[in-house]
Amino acid sequence: xxxxxxxxxxxxxxxxxxxxxxxxxxxxxxxxxxxxxxxxxxxxxxxxxxxxxxxxxxxxxxxxxxxxxxxxxxxxxxxxxxxxxxxxxxxxxxxxxxxxxxxxxxxxxxxxxxxxxx
Amino acid sequence: xxxxxxxxxxxxxxxxxxxxxxxxxxxxxxxxxxxxxxxxxxxxxxxxxxxxxxxxxxxxxxxxxxxxxxxxxxxxxxxxxxxxxxxxxxxxxxxxxxxxxxxxxxxxxxxxxx
Numbered sequence: 001x002x003x004x005x006x007x008x009x010x011x012x013x014x015x016x017x018x019x020x021x022x023x024x025x026x027x028x029x030x031x032x033x034x035x036x037x038x039x040x041x042x043x044x045x046x047x048x049x050x051x052x053x054x055x056x057x058x059x060x061x062x063x064x065x066x067x068x069x070x071x072x073x074x075x076x077x078x079x080x081x082x083x084x085x086x087x088x089x090x091x092x093x094x095x096x097x098x099x100x101x102x103x104x105x106x107x108x109x110x111x112x113x114x115x116x117x118x
Numbered sequence: 119x120x121x122x123x124x125x126x127x128x129x130x131x132x133x134x135x136x137x138x139x140x141x142x143x144x145x146x147x148x149x150x151x152x153x154x155x156x157x158x159x160x161x162x163x164x165x166x167x168x169x170x171x172x173x174x175x176x177x178x179x180x181x182x183x184x185x186x187x188x189x190x191x192x193x194x195x196x197x198x199x200x201x202x203x204x205x206x207x208x209x210x211x212x213x214x215x216x217x218x219x220x221x222x223x224x225x226x227x228x229x230x231x232x
Contacts, residue, residue, distance in 0.1 A: 031218065040224070041156075041205060041224075041225045041227075042222070042224055042225070043162070043207060044222070045219055045220060045221075048218075048219065056216075056219050090161050090162070092161070094218060105150050105152070105167070105211060105213075105218055106152075106164050106167070107164070107218075107220060108163075108164075109161030109162050109163065110161050111159070111160055111161050112159075112160075
């Protein structure tokens with residue numbers, strides 16, 4: 001069973017459309033994240049949720065809205081898609097928001113969703 | 119600005135060689151330094167990680183060297199294999215009170231020739 005699963009794997013859409021990416025983790029983790037990887041492979045965090053509570057909200061346009069119905073799910077909704085939104089979006093999860101052990105910081109990534117805005 | 123600077127951008131070594139990837143950081147509040155490995159079409163996966171209270175950590179063929187005073191750390195891959203060909207990212211985190219936010223370097227594309 002996949003630990004962190006994202007759907008869809010590929011998403012091709014027109015500018016101006018609204019789309020959602022879903023993420024589920026079956027690891028029992030408390031914290032989930034969304035990252036954006038651009039065409040140069042640069043990885044940047046967008047959001048982080050801990051037990052359905054928003055913890056990190058980077059300077060992301062408010063067209064992007066994360067939603068966490070429960071701690072195993074973190075979905076990403078994007079309104080009014082723009083060409084610059086084309087990227088690979090990764091969901092990740094970690095066991096705890098913090099802690100003294102190195103293990104608690106480990107983030108497990110999904111396989112990514114490649115979004116192409118035409 | 120880039121908080122974690124990674125070099126080189128790409129690296130080609132022969133099988134059995136020892137590729138070295140370097141990272142530097144500015145913020146002394148960082149207290150956790152992982153390396154992630156990413157294969158094409160896959161998400162990044164944790165390879166090895168270190169905290170600043172140790173100067174070296176080894177796991178199998180992978181070693182992190184950490185220099186706290188210079189604010190630098192590096193990844194060494196011993197006896198590299200073609201299967202190690204991937205993109206490697208260093209990262210840094212400030213820990214619990216910052217939500218364990220990971221700041222990534224720009225990545226190094228490694229190719230190991232057989």
